[in-house]
Amino acid sequence: MDKTGILGADARADVTDYIRTKQMQPDTIVALRELVEDLNHEVALYKVFKSVPAADQTNVRNDMYVASEAIRLIEKSDAALVKANKQPMFSAEEHAALTSYKSKVDKATKFIPTG
Numbered sequence: 001m002d003k004t005g006i007l008g009a010d011a012r013a014d015v016t017d018y019i020r021t022k023q024m025q026p027d028t029i030v031a032l033r034e035l036v037e038d039l040n041h042e043v044a045l046y047k048v049f050k051s052v053p054a055a056d057q058t059n060v061r062n063d064m065y066v067a068s069e070a071i072r073l074i075e076k077s078d079a080a081l082v083k084a085n086k087q088p089m090f091s092a093e094e095h096a097a098l099t100s101y102k103s104k105v106d107k108a109t110k111f112i113p114t115g
Contacts, residue, residue, distance in 0.1 A: 011035045064109045071102040
């Protein structure tokens, strides 16, 4: 987690709070973006999961699950807004990008060894 980021070390906590409460807060999207950027940095740095130092593998795996679950809830929330004839939070293009990212993270976590 990038302690120098916009939210410091609290990005994961903010996203986890969103998952727990299912209540979007002003910093939720920024926190999710920061979490995703941190994950992208880790993946780019090590290229493959098995190259990530053992001490960091659990955090990377957990962050992938947290990001995926947050995106799932965001998509569910947007679908409910559309169903209620209200303006969704994300455009069709943004929704497609979220769905694509979630799919890739979900696929990656299926192949991560747990021990």
